[in-house]
Amino acid sequence: MSRNVILLVVVAVVAGRVSIGLKGPGGVARGQTTTSTPVIQDNFDDNKQGTLWTVFGSGTSAKATEVNKRLEFTTTADANETLVGYIGNKWWIDPNQDFQMKVDLYFNVSRQSTGWVTFGLTPNSSTPKDRHVMFGIGRFTSFENYWWQLKEGYRTRTDFASRGWPSATLYISYDYWNDILYLSDIGYGKEEAWQILYDFVQNNWGRVPMYVFIGVTTENLGIASGSVYADNFVIDKGRIGSPYQSPDSNDPDNGGVIITDLVTTLSIVPSTIQRKASGDRITALVGLPKEIVLADWCSTDVPVLSPGGISAGVQGAFTWVDGTVKILASFSKTSFLEAVTRDGEMEVHITGKLKDGRTYAGDCTVTVE
Ligand SMILES: [Ca+2]
Numbered sequence: 001m002s003r004n005v006i007l008l009v010v011v012a013v014v015a016g017r018v019s020i021g022l023k024g025p026g027g028v029a030r031g032q033t034t035t036s037t038p039v040i041q042d043n044f045d046d047n048k049q050g051t052l053w054t055v056f057g058s059g060t061s062a063k064a065t066e067v068n069k070r071l072e073f074t075t076t077a078d079a080n081e082t083l084v085g086y087i088g089n090k091w092w093i094d095p096n097q098d099f100q101m102k103v104d105l106y107f108n109v110s111r112q113s114t115g116w117v118t119f120g121l122t123p124n125s126s127t128p129k130d131r132h133v134m135f136g137i138g139r140f141t142s143f144e145n146y147w148w149q150l151k152e153g154y155r156t157r158t159d160f161a162s163r164g165w166p167s168a169t170l171y172i173s174y175d176y177w178n179d180i181l182y183l184s185d186i187g188y189g190k191e192e193a194w195q196i197l198y199d200f201v202q203n204n205w206g207r208v209p210m211y212v213f214i215g216v217t218t219e220n221l222g223i224a225s226g227s228v229y230a231d232n233f234v235i236d237k238g239r240i241g242s243p244y245q246s247p248d249s250n251d252p253d254n255g256g257v258i259i260t261d262l263v264t265t266l267s268i269v270p271s272t273i274q275r276k277a278s279g280d281r282i283t284a285l286v287g288l289p290k291e292i293v294l295a296d297w298c299s300t301d302v303p304v305l306s307p308g309g310i311s312a313g314v315q316g317a318f319t320w321v322d323g324t325v326k327i328l329a330s331f332s333k334t335s336f337l338e339a340v341t342r343d344g345e346m347e348v349h350i351t352g353k354l355k356d357g358r359t360y361a362g363d364c365t366v367t368v369e
């Protein structure tokens with residue numbers, strides 16, 4: 001990447017704005033509509049969170065709110081090193097295929113402190129702050145910049161480049177065959193890339209579900225409504241995974257992702273899965289919602305555990321003392337560990353069907369060591 005800011009003046013077709021991008025002109029948020037059929041898209045025009053996203057990291061000091069037909073971020077000046085935003089609600093990108101995604105970002109805060117609006121991927125949907133790759137725009141003290149960061153525990157890689165305009169369309173794309181991730185403000189792939197991350201999956205999380213998030217992070221930078229936002233999120237290419245997804249559904253309100261009929265509780269025994277421990281059984285305890293009775297349970301439908309898409313070896317159901325129905329299912333530990341090549345905390349999911357065809361799904365966190 002050239003560190004010299006190339007002073008080319010470009011009049012953007014729609015916005016009539018001037019921009020200086022990472023590789024010369026570009027990066028104007030165009031509010032574009034796409035011509036091809038995207039995998040998932042959200043223009044946030046309905047001003048409602050809906051079921052496509054869930055909020056992570058939100059508190060009193062930092063907020064992600066869908067208003068004014070975009071996803072706005074606000075923070076108080078005492079918010080420090082928080083990461084708050086929208087994250088895929090029970091769906092993820094499968095890194096066993098190429099993917100391409102983009103978003104329009106806007107960051108216009110003149111105070112001389114540090115913060116960014118960003119989007120990226122995490123293997124841990126409950127705490128993206130600890131493990132992620134993200135790419136955004138913002139400022140570092142008095143410098144306005146583009147910024148990216150890869151964080152895996154205590155290991156962090158990061159870089160900046162100067163920014164000349166408050167809005168940018170940013171692109172993240174992945175080449176499955178070569179295991180390379182590209183970050184750009186112009187387009188997808190190698191030719192347009194600002195950052196190229198070789199051996200991306202191999203060096204980081206393995207081929208586990210990667211959750212998409214759009215968020216804000218600040219270091220004592222107060223952000224008022226309207227000065228930092230995201231809009232026009234699109235996954236142009238990729239395979240979406242979700243045990244909650246109905247494959248034949250195409251609900252435009254949810255970007256094609258449909259949440260399951262019934263959300264269950266899930267606990268896995270043991271919750272720490274040791275590779276070296278003897279025994280080849282993982283047991284899942286699924287708690288069905290109150291309105292379900294034992295007669296609803298389908299003894300011939302086999303629950304499936306992910307990652308790995310492993311079918312249960314044995315399952316049974318019973319009515320617990322509080323009157324709720326629980327399903328007990330056991331899975332092969334060997335099959336699970338074959339699918340999970342990296343140790344650490346991760347989310348596991350279970351899905352199945354009741355007699356009447358309604359789907360159920362639940363998730364929880366386990367540790368693999
Ligand atoms: Ca919008």
Ligand SMILES: [Ca+2]
Nearest residue numbers: 044048049050
């Ligand atoms: Ca919405």
